[in-house]
Amino acid sequence: MNRADHDRIAFLHLQERDFLSHDWDMVSEDLKNVQKIGFILIPGFALMSYASAVEPLRAANLLAGRDIYALSAHTLEGTVGMTSSGIPVPATPLPVRGSGFHTVFVCAGGTPVDWNVPAVLACLRQLARDGVRIGGISGGPYLMAAAGLLEDRDFTIHWEHASALMEAFPGLLPRQARYVIDGNRITCGGGVAPLDMMHALISQRMGSDFARRVSDWYLHTHVESSGAPQRASLAERYGVNHPGLLTVLEKMEATIEAPLDRQTMAGLAGLSPRHLDRLFSRQMGSSFLLEYRKLRLDHARRLLQQSPLSISEIAFATGFSSAGHFSRSYRAAFGEPPRSQRQIGSAGTR
Numbered sequence: 410m411n412r413a414d415h416d417r418i419a420f421l422h423l424q425e426r427d428f429l430s431h432d433w434d435m436v437s438e439d440l441k442n443v444q445k446i447g448f449i450l451i452p453g454f455a456l457m458s459y460a461s462a463v464e465p466l467r468a469a470n471l472l473a474g475r476d477i478y479a480l481s482a483h484t485l486e487g488t489v490g491m492t493s494s495g496i497p498v499p500a501t502p503l504p505v506r507g508s509g510f511h512t513v514f515v516c517a518g519g520t521p522v523d524w525n526v527p528a529v530l531a532c533l534r535q536l537a538r539d540g541v542r543i544g545g546i547s548g549g550p551y552l553m554a555a556a557g558l559l560e561d562r563d564f565t566i567h568w569e570h571a572s573a574l575m576e577a578f579p580g581l582l583p584r585q586a587r588y589v590i591d592g593n594r595i596t597c598g599g600g601v602a603p604l605d606m607m608h609a610l611i612s613q614r615m616g617s618d619f620a621r622r623v624s625d626w627y628l629h630t631h632v633e634s635s636g637a638p639q640r641a642s643l644a645e646r647y648g649v650n651h652p653g654l655l656t657v658l659e660k661m662e663a664t665i666e667a668p669l670d671r672q673t674m675a676g677l678a679g680l681s682p683r684h685l686d687r688l689f690s691r692q693m694g695s696s697f698l699l700e701y702r703k704l705r706l707d708h709a710r711r712l713l714q715q716s717p718l719s720i721s722e723i724a725f726a727t728g729f730s731s732a733g734h735f736s737r738s739y740r741a742a743f744g745e746p747p748r749s750q751r752q753i754g755s756a757g758t759r
Contacts, residue, residue: 444511444614445479447504449529450490451552453519455599458547459498462514462603468623469611477615485528493518503532510541512595517548520715521573524548530556540593547599554578564596565589568639572708573715576726586636598639605633647693653678654688661701665708668728671697706742709735713750720747 446466448459466478484490487502504510513536517524533556537543545553550566551574553559559578565586566574574583588597588606597606604627612620624632640646643655656678660669669677674697675685689697709727712718718726724735739747 443476443479445481445509447508447510447513448480448482449503449513449515449532450482450484450498450500451515451517451519451524451526451529451548452484452491453493453523454490454516455518455547456492456494456496456498457601458518458597458599458603459492459516461601462516462546462597462607464627465604465607465611465623468626469615469619472619472622472626473615485526503528504536504541506535506539510536512542512544514544514546514595515549515552516546516599517552518599519548521548521551521570521577522715522717524552524555526552533558537593542593542595544595544597546597546603549599550574550583550596551577553594553596554581558594559596562594563589563591564594565598565639566596567598567600569711570715572711576712576716576718584636585639587633587639588635590635600639602633602639604629605635605637608632609635649692651688651692653680653685654692657685657697658700661704664728665705666726666728668701668705702738703742705729706739709739709747710743710750713747723747 448463450459463480466480470476470478482490482498482500483503484500485503488500489497490500491497504513513533515529515533529552533543533553537556537558543553543558545551545564545566547567548570550559550564551570553564554574554577559581564581564583565588566583568585571583571585574581583596586598587602588595588609590606590609595606595610597603604624608620608624608629611623624630643658644650647655647658649655649658657674657680660674660677671685672682675682678685680688685697689695689700693700695703705727709723712723712726713720716723720736721732724732727735729735729738736747739745743750
């Protein structure tokens, strides 16, 4: 007995014990239709993001006792999609008109410099014109934006790619959410968030009880809402709990392009500048200026890796008065000039 047969028998056993007859009546009409779900894989996509999206749909087929989703993977070359960990995923050529897809997701990882694939963008536009629901996972929403599919849409993207997207497409503002469903556009931050997204999509089609059984199969007992954060809280990330210090750190992250001075920040937190200095020293082992500069330089490093902005543009986007000042600060922090990171990022070896 192979693994697929074993899993199907196990799921059918769960059906006999747990699947209430009125639930089946509710979804039986929809089970007559098989939804074709495609995944366009951009080289360097994360296996975790892809598996978190595909596996719940596979499990839904097993739990239903028949195929309610038909899954397929696609690449530009039509052979295999190579994950960021070097594991190949068998694939076929890009979807074409009239293929009968209900939804097509584009999965991308790495950096935006690797995502300039005109044929993929054209494919996404054509599918959207044909009424196919389009989704993006991890860096996938960046390609959706490049294809012009996110205008006037609510959407998200992995937090690491958000800055690059906003610089490349100034009219678009991603939401920091795990996933967003906006009509026939679906976006997801990637990682394990597709488990939450697929729970919502399966629930929409099959009901919440059915979706819960799918999630339980993967020990996914705590299903996050769409708007749940992608990252840990400030208190968890910085290891501090003082409300005034957290207020300042939050404001720092929000004012990278136009840094505020120490006195203004202290006033926003209801603290004196000296008290603020003591909090940074005692709780973070740092100083206001050093921590602020670190945030700005880390942000600059992501832009160097992911955006087409010039070094001068990145300098001003991160609050430095000149490219020279930025370059000196960057070299002091990272031991190399900004152009070295730009070369690394362009090579796709981040």
